[in-house]
Amino acid sequence: MMATRWFGAPVQRQEDPRLLRGQGSYVDDIDLPEMLHAAVLRSTHARARILNIDTSAASALPGVHLVLTAKDLGEVLEPSPLLVPHHALTQPRTQLPLARDEVRYVGEAVAMVVADSRYIAEDALDLIEVEYEPFPVVHSLEVSSAESAPLVHADVPGNVAAHLVQSVGDPDSIFPSAPHVIHETLLMDRGAAMPMECRGVLARWDAHDGTLTCWISTQGPIPIRNGLAAIFHLPEHKVRVIAPDVGGGFGTKIMMFYAEEVLTPFAAMRLGKPIKWIEDRREHFISANQERSQLHEVEYAFDDAGILLAVRDRFLHDTGAYTPYGIIVPIITACTLPGPYRLKHYYSEFTVLYTNKVPVSPYRGAGRPHAVFVMERIMDRIARELHLDRLEVRSRNFIQPDEFPWDVGLVYQDGGPTKYDSGDYQAGLEKLKALLDYDNFPALQAEARAQGRYLGIGVGCYVEGTGIGPYEGAMVRVESDGRVYVSTGVTTQGQAHYTTFAQIVADQLGVEPKDVLVTTGDSQSFYWGVGTYASRAATVAGSAVHLAALKVREKAKQVAADLFEASPDDIELADGKVFVKDAPHRALTLGQVAISSNPLRYAYGENARKLMSMKLAGSRPGPALPEERGSPGLEASGFYSPPHGSFASGIHGAIIEVDATTGDVTFVKYAAVHDCGRIINPTVVEGQVHGGVAQGIGGAFYERLVYDEEGQLINASFMDYLLPTAAEVPPIAVDHVETPSPLNPLGVKGAGEAGVIPVPALFASAIDDALSPFGVRIREMPLHPCRLYELLTNAQQ
Amino acid sequence: MLERDDDFSQCVEECEIAVIVNGHRYERTVPVRLLLSDFLRHDLQLTGTHVGCEHGVCGCCTVLFNGEAVRSCLMLAVQADGMAVTTIEGMAGTNSELHPIQQAFQEKHGLQCGFCTPGIIMSVHAMLHEHPDPTEKEIRHELSGNICRCTGYQNIVEAVKLAAERLREQHMEVE
Numbered sequence: 001m002m003a004t005r006w007f008g009a010p011v012q013r014q015e016d017p018r019l020l021r022g023q024g025s026y027v028d029d030i031d032l033p034e035m036l037h038a039a040v041l042r043s044t045h046a047r048a049r050i051l052n053i054d055t056s057a058a059s060a061l062p063g064v065h066l067v068l069t070a071k072d073l074g075e076v077l078e079p080s081p082l083l084v085p086h087h088a089l090t091q092p093r094t095q096l097p098l099a100r101d102e103v104r105y106v107g108e109a110v111a112m113v114v115a116d117s118r119y120i121a122e123d124a125l126d127l128i129e130v131e132y133e134p135f136p137v138v139h140s141l142e143v144s145s146a147e148s149a150p151l152v153h154a155d156v157p158g159n160v161a162a163h164l165v166q167s168v169g170d171p172d173s174i175f176p177s178a179p180h181v182i183h184e185t186l187l188m189d190r191g192a193a194m195p196m197e198c199r200g201v202l203a204r205w206d207a208h209d210g211t212l213t214c215w216i217s218t219q220g221p222i223p224i225r226n227g228l229a230a231i232f233h234l235p236e237h238k239v240r241v242i243a244p245d246v247g248g249g250f251g252t253k254i255m256m257f258y259a260e261e262v263l264t265p266f267a268a269m270r271l272g273k274p275i276k277w278i279e280d281r282r283e284h285f286i287s288a289n290q291e292r293s294q295l296h297e298v299e300y301a302f303d304d305a306g307i308l309l310a311v312r313d314r315f316l317h318d319t320g321a322y323t324p325y326g327i328i329v330p331i332i333t334a335c336t337l338p339g340p341y342r343l344k345h346y347y348s349e350f351t352v353l354y355t356n357k358v359p360v361s362p363y364r365g366a367g368r369p370h371a372v373f374v375m376e377r378i379m380d381r382i383a384r385e386l387h388l389d390r391l392e393v394r395s396r397n398f399i400q401p402d403e404f405p406w407d408v409g410l411v412y413q414d415g416g417p418t419k420y421d422s423g424d425y426q427a428g429l430e431k432l433k434a435l436l437d438y439d440n441f442p443a444l445q446a447e448a449r450a451q452g453r454y455l456g457i458g459v460g461c462y463v464e465g466t467g468i469g470p471y472e473g474a475m476v477r478v479e480s481d482g483r484v485y486v487s488t489g490v491t492t493q494g495q496a497h498y499t500t501f502a503q504i505v506a507d508q509l510g511v512e513p514k515d516v517l518v519t520t521g522d523s524q525s526f527y528w529g530v531g532t533y534a535s536r537a538a539t540v541a542g543s544a545v546h547l548a549a550l551k552v553r554e555k556a557k558q559v560a561a562d563l564f565e566a567s568p569d570d571i572e573l574a575d576g577k578v579f580v581k582d583a584p585h586r587a588l589t590l591g592q593v594a595i596s597s598n599p600l601r602y603a604y605g606e607n608a609r610k611l612m613s614m615k616l617a618g619s620r621p622g623p624a625l626p627e628e629r630g631s632p633g634l635e636a637s638g639f640y641s642p643p644h645g646s647f648a649s650g651i652h653g654a655i656i657e658v659d660a661t662t663g664d665v666t667f668v669k670y671a672a673v674h675d676c677g678r679i680i681n682p683t684v685v686e687g688q689v690h691g692g693v694a695q696g697i698g699g700a701f702y703e704r705l706v707y708d709e710e711g712q713l714i715n716a717s718f719m720d721y722l723l724p725t726a727a728e729v730p731p732i733a734v735d736h737v738e739t740p741s742p743l744n745p746l747g748v749k750g751a752g753e754a755g756v757i758p759v760p761a762l763f764a765s766a767i768d769d770a771l772s773p774f775g776v777r778i779r780e781m782p783l784h785p786c787r788l789y790e791l792l793t794n795a796q797q
Numbered sequence: 798m799l800e801r802d803d804d805f806s807q808c809v810e811e812c813e814i815a816v817i818v819n820g821h822r823y824e825r826t827v828p829v830r831l832l833l834s835d836f837l838r839h840d841l842q843l844t845g846t847h848v849g850c851e852h853g854v855c856g857c858c859t860v861l862f863n864g865e866a867v868r869s870c871l872m873l874a875v876q877a878d879g880m881a882v883t884t885i886e887g888m889a890g891t892n893s894e895l896h897p898i899q900q901a902f903q904e905k906h907g908l909q910c911g912f913c914t915p916g917i918i919m920s921v922h923a924m925l926h927e928h929p930d931p932t933e934k935e936i937r938h939e940l941s942g943n944i945c946r947c948t949g950y951q952n953i954v955e956a957v958k959l960a961a962e963r964l965r966e967q968h969m970e971v972e
Contacts, residue, residue, distance in 0.1 A: 012903060019911030022845015022885030022897040026912065029844035119830065196849045196857055196912040196946050247847070247912025248946050281850040370857040492805070494909030494947045683906045690949030691909060716943070718854035726940035 006503040010683040011513055015498045024245040027200035027217045028278045031357040036065055038264060038277035039121035040285060041111040041128050043103035044141065046133035046356035046711025047152070050101060050110070057127040058113060059465040063120040066267055067128070068112045070100040076231060076266055078635055080257045084326035088164035089352070091156045095322045095359065102133070104152055104321035105356050106712055107286025109259040114267050114275055137356045137711040141295050141316045144353040152321055152354035161319055162327045162352040166334055167411035169345035174310035176586035178301030180385060186296040187378060187780040188370045188760065190318070190705040191698070193289070193363040194723060195493070197247020198279035199288055201260050213240045214265055217247070217255035220531030222489045225523040227256055228265060243521030250695070252288050254533040255324060285716035290705060291329060291363035293318035294370045302382050306393040307702045310345035312338060312375060318360065321527040325328065325361035327352050328413050332367035332465065335410045335418045339375045339794030340425040340463050340649055342395040348410070356711040358792045364695060365756040372462045373376045374782055376761035380768060390765070391429060391438065394461055398425040414468040416644035422739040425461065428651045428673040431735045432459065435671035436653045449773070454660055455668065456770025459653040460758030466648050467539030467752025472640035473528045474541060476505055476548040478556070478634035480607055481589030482576060484516045488530015491521035495752060496684040500538060501545045503680055504746070508549035509556070510573030511590060528639070535648070535750025538680060540640055546636030556634050559597045560588060569767040598632040599624035646741040648749040650674040652693070652758045656766040664766070665701060667730035675737040677749035685751045686734045692755015694729045699756065700763040704727070704782045771795070812876040818843065819887030827874045834858045836874035837884060844883035845915045849944070852924035856874060856943030860884050866923035885915035888922070897967065898960040907956035909947030917943045917953060925961050929968070933958070
């Protein structure tokens with residue numbers, strides 16, 4: 001039986017009091033004795049040969065301890081590992097910790113300086129002379145795909161890293177006879193995650209016991225531990241990687257390795273002193289991974305009733321200068337495109353191209369906003385061509401609740417099927433209509449137009465693959481004070497794992513969440529795991545926590561049953577106590593059971609003394625630790641490996657107003673309906689949705705990374721790359737649909753990325769609607785007021 | 798043009814300063830180019846003040862400077878000589894209760910990763926001192942100097958409303 005007391009409750013976050021007092025511990029807050037500071041020299045050219053590096057003046061500067069260039073790295077000068085290899089990725093290239101002969105993007109690490117202070121280290125960077133021979137630059141997908149384009153990697157013909165075709169049904173048989181066929185070009189440009197905390201690494205080498213400890217602002221400390229052990233030829237258990245408080249990640253921190261994650265420990269081992277490297281915002285703009293840039297050529301066929309018959313999508317994906325994260329992002333795009341619709345005939349082909357830009361790896365949404373943009377543009381266009389209501393067209397194409405599991409027929413990013421486990425898309429649509437007062441909008445719009453104001457309503461539907469494998473694990477242990485300690489390898493960047501995992505455990509062990517203390521992202525607290533990405537922590541690690549807690553519960557019942565000479569089936573756990581059913585006076589605290597479960601020859605503390613004074617069953621003959629108990633203590637580990645990803649879904653909508661004279665847009669209303677299966681903590685889920693929507697609004701109207709023809713990022717500051725503030729983000733109404741996932745014991749699906757996914761799609765939809773008198777059709781994202789004004793002017797001519 | 802060495806030798810490189818931070822007086826000798834944010838974080842170990850952009854946009858490093866909200870990344874430590882600075886650590890003691898603003902952020906889920914939070918709390922403190930009864934529009938306008946990448950601001954706005962209400966009640970009780 002599963003208790004439901006804490007699961008589903010809006011429990012306040014346990015992580016907050018510390019963070020609210022300024023007592024968080026982010027990497028840059030950690031101060032070690034004798035610590036030195038590092039700074040990184042970065043390439044000023046997007047593509048150039050390095051002819052010479054003169055570090056003599058920098059090395060001579062007082063306060064400088066070490067200057068590293070590629071030639072100083074010895075065998076550590078290896079390209080970083082290729083994450084998630086794929087057969088279609090025929091030309092993978094990953095980055096060296098420091099560029100050796102050639103630089104391939106502005107921002108690529110060229111040298112590192114270690115000094116007494118960051119100030120001195122940066123002075124020294126100015127003294128390093130690098131002689132470059134610049135080459136022609138590949139600054140866009142257009143240039144990269146052009147015939148006789150310059151080559152980002154001399155040995156990669158055509159700049160093509162990967163090419164993948166997937167097909168479902170027989171699209172070629174559909175198009176010739178289809179009543180309607182449309183072809184369009186749709187573009188999504190670059191954006192970036194921009195967590196408020198930049199990256200950072202602190203490394204300490206303890207020569208006396210051969211231990212390397214790294215504090216890294218990362219989403220994946222355990223893989224990094226494994227990798228660093230291999231690079232530095234250390235036993236894995238002698239390398240400890242800790243992701244302390246992390247100030248946002250959004251995907252850009254699930255990487256291995258960023259150059260500094262190797263260089264900083266390398267320097268620490270070389271100098272025998274702790275070394276800290278903290279990325280500044282300018283560096284973050286030009287060296288932390290980015291995403292989003294894709295160019296789609298899509299062809300689609302539909303009938304007179306608005307039923308989508310077939311889609312052919314061919315797209316180019318910009319991977320930047322390297323493929324550190326394989327081709328996960330374009331695969332997700334290809335698999336996300338069908339969305340909540342019954343698409344029986346689908347051809348998907350993508351080509352991954354190198355460019356002289358910052359490398360690409362997943363950023364919240366990870367290929368999905370692009371796919372949803374394409375599919376939702378299709379739905380809107382069908383409605384427009386057939387003069388149907390846009391939601392009606394979606395309803396007619398939705399997969400129905402009784403059609404699950406629905407196999408899309410594609411191979412997903414985890415190598416498993418793209419198989420929707422559950423959903424009720426029409427239910428979400430109905431809730432959205434209510435939140436937006438959809439049926440009354442035409443009157444509102446007409447009224448506004450009569451006053452010369454342009455209101456528009458837009459919607460975006462999505463299905464999001466979440467909770468993928470390979471696995472996660474967790475350890476749950478009751479200590480003698482009765483408090484419960486949980487540790488897991490996933491990390492936390494604000495998702496409230498200290499609270500939601502505590503809720504899961506509290507239900508099983510009959511305690512309050514406040515008595516459950518959670519540790520995440522410390523390779524010494526839990527040895528196994530993968531990381532926090534792909535909206536998977538609650539689903540995969542949460543399930544592992546649940547399974548571990550179940551084992552501890554069973555063990556507590558067994559131990560108590562022996563002490564009370566009762567049957568384990570008659571033992572219950574509640575209110576911090578373990579007691580005999582129907583005889584609540586026969587009770588022990590959970591802490592006392594924990595003490596009893598560990599046969600010792602002494603007793604410490606009040607709890608243990610009380611226990612000894614009780615008249616309980618004496619020890620049995622035989623070993624103190626009976627074989628059936630397995631191990632001492634109320635402790636167990638649990639692991640969970642999903643059969644395949646679970647598929648969350650949602651529908652968002654907004655009412656916007658476009659100022660036709662300036663191209664500016666304001667949100668009048670925003671509503672989101674979200675289905676992430678069973679909800680562990682509604683407050684947390686709503687917070688995740690809110691944050692995603694704000695990021696989506698940024699990605700739709702404010703945030704575009706602008707590279708010039710030399711490959712220089714010309715808006716590399718918060719003055720020019722605009723993150724939305726409280727003044728731009730509207731109030732967001734959130735409602736939920738709960739279709740439990742049958743794939744995991746908790747019935748949950750991921751919620752972290754969802755909010756961001758449909759925003760570009762619905763923004764385009766709303767602008768089209770607002771500017772329908774001018775016949776504007778949005779085919780690109782992100783927009784900004786100038787571009788919208790331009791589109792409007794073009795439409796009027 | 799001066800040679801580089803001459804250029805530096807003409808300059809004063811260090812200064813003695815005395816700053817009142819959270820009610821304590823600190824006397825330190827600091828390089829003149831040291832940022833106030835770095836002084837607070839590294840010299841005084843008050844690491845609750847965070848640095849998110851170092852160019853005065855994100856607001857993570859906001860502190861109160863003689864009662865006004867300022868970006869400590871845009872000031873030098875020497876400019877704080879003789880001045881009073883309040884940081885997030887001055888809002889509630891380790892064992893004392895949270896400040897009503899902090900409490901409201903806890904109750905309304907006004908933070909996720911927590912990195913921008915200290916700066917936002919300091920800005921809100923200054924805002925509510927100036928405008929004890931702000932409208933939602935005013936709150937959003939005043940918050941626009943602080944970037945949060947996690948919350949979408951919804952629950953921050955709600956927290957500010959709650960904090961304003963409680964502070965007004967407290968104020969009335971005092972009177």
